[in-house]
Amino acid sequence: MITMVMCDFCALNPTQRSSLLAKFKSMLAPNGSIALDVYTTTRFAKQSESLTLDKNAMNGFWSAQDYWCIQSNFTYKDEKVTLDKYVIYEEESEKTVYNWLQHFSLEQIKAELEVHGLTIKASYRDLRGKPFEEADEMAVVIGHTPS
Structure with missing residues (x-):
């Protein structure tokens, strides 16, 4: 059994998945x-582009120190991909995190x-085995293609 969760x-990206x-x-x-579980095109349809500025965003997730976070959300309709871009500004540093998500x-x-x-x-x-229906996530059990 091989599992990949969350x-x-x-x-x-497609090359990495392959x-x-x-x-x-x-x-x-x-x-x-x-x-494994994946985000679905149902979830993608609910995504929107946005821009926010927040002090100590996500309850201080990015740093133990005070910081400002500029979060930009982008959607790429043809590819069914979203990008959540986080720019974190601390007193002495700046970092950018790109979170790309494919929807299937x-x-x-x-x-x-x-x-x-x-x-x-x-x-x-x-992954708990609830019956398949259109939702934000789906889980699949995969095996070898029968000969």
């Missing part, structure tokens, strides 16, 4: 499974898996 698969799936395929036992339809996941000889064995609303 929608981390979504933070990878490389990871190839590695998973090489490690997967003949009857093994991969379980079930068909898109199937297409990426097919290239690697993998297939979806089951799909769920989440």
